[in-house]
Amino acid sequence: MREPVELRRQRILSVVESRGAVKVSVLAAELDVSVVTVRRDVEELARVGRLRRGHGVARPIRDPVPPSAVPVPRGEEAAEDAGAVALVVPERHSYLYETLHGARSVLEDSGIRIALHIAPPSPGAERPLVERALADGARGLLIAPRWPSARSEELDYGWLADVGVPTVLMERRPRPGSALHALDSVCSDHWYGTHLAVDHLVSLGHRRIVLAARDDSPTARSIRAAFAEIAAARPEVEDWTVVLSSPEAAAEPRGSAPAADGRAALDLAALLRERGATGAVLHGDVDALMLVQRLAESGVEVPRDCSVVAYDDVVAALGSTPLTAVAPPKAEIGRAAAELLLRRLSAAFGDGGPVRRTELLPTLEVRGSAQGPPLPRN
Structure with a gap:
């Protein structure tokens, strides 16, 4: 059953009044509704004077305590200071570039900076890029490894399972029972x-x-x-x-x-x-x-x-x-992966819940290059 609007808005007020400024994207993740819905709620609550609205942020009418006394949670207003999300895709891969742009739109709308890394076609090229991104302070990872062979895929299982930050695989589905089986992933079916x-x-x-x-x-x-x-x-x-x-x-x-x-x-x-x-x-x-x-x-x-x-x-x-x-659904894969990563990064969501292995269905675009078979020739 859909939650009544007034109850949802009361929950938004409770969160904002108890924590101070909260990003709209974080509220959407915690309430399990769309960002558009929360944005509409925040606009209405601001219109009637029950909270203040900033750029992508909901604020209480009065700060509960002096701002200097409250550390800003990671994933909220300190998004840009808390480190970028590293996004790693193969070089010259137009298919995955569409996925990249889908992820980018979600992360930028949430105020999170992206650090893009392009992996050359050499074997094992992703690992040094990820290590460099982590050394630069990346707090999350979206990655589509090239994995040209099953062997190259298996060689990445160990280190990728231990990167130490929330990670979501894009358009990749690791072998069942492998070290990456329990890693969040979003893939086409x-x-x-x-x-x-x-x-x-x-x-x-x-x-x-x-x-x-x-x-x-x-x-x-x-x-x-x-x-x-x-x-x-x-x-x-x-x-x-x-x-x-x-x-x-x-x-x-x-x-x-x-x-x-x-x-x-x-x-x-x-x-x-x-x-x-x-x-x-x-x-x-x-x-x-x-x-x-x-x-x-x-x-x-x-x-x-x-x-x-x-x-x-x-x-x-x-x-x-x-x-x-x-x-x-290339762009949708990127968007879904970025939204899943935001759940992991949200302090309000704890550990983000169970691991998700999401599959999105392709569609068929009919353009006329297929028709009935030719008639047999005499």
Whole structure:
């Protein structure tokens, strides 16, 4: 049952009168309502003269004791003096940059300074960045490690579990039972996203489907595993296969060029002919656009000859053939992660309650790159 407005406003007054100035975001976390709701309540209470309103802060009509006698709690007015929140994301990763901007909007609205750290692609690059941020006084951490392979992920478990400040993983789901299993995380449900892609193609009549996917991130590994599980379980799917979407899409390649590690560019047109496939799921967006271009060069038109669903939806809409795409809620992941971190940082919330492993569902953006399979040729 929703709490009556007057009771909620009385609780706000009680908190403000007992503690002095309190940030609106802290009140929202403690009352478990939105910041917009609390802001509206504070404005109304200020209008009738029951409290004073500052920039993002609610104050009592009279300070209960001289301000100098009361230390300001961390996470309230001293937010900017209490240290920044470190935000660590991989270099050249447009997908996670959208997540970054979602987190930034929440933290800046709460008056918390952000220290952004960009991790280069070298193995173990995140650890020294986090250690430097902690040495500079960071009081919280939002991080999306690159984790190109399962091995690189496991190597980070130990130190990341012991950073000593509230930490939330973004778009990462650690292995069950690992040292990070009990760490707060916010992630897209990539199984569901893969289901959307396969279900869309199946609903259009496709029975032979190819997944051309990356294999150099936790997201890529989740999509590959989900596709194999879903395709194998769908009785309508007669044939399916998983291939690498580009020579650079594998984890920790042995060489910088395709010729150096023995991998040639994927000939998707030949693979479609070999498997008799009429539908393809392509991860990620840039690889998808390049593969569609190569299909056109080979005389295979999308969607006339092959229907395509891309995965990521960062640039899928910008191709000469705008691609239907699975769209993970990238910015929302960042916002949810930042809101969860604020709970941990709030002195009023204690330890922030139980660990949360939050999953948000992707959506399917239909743009016309998929239709019914071509009619058999005589």
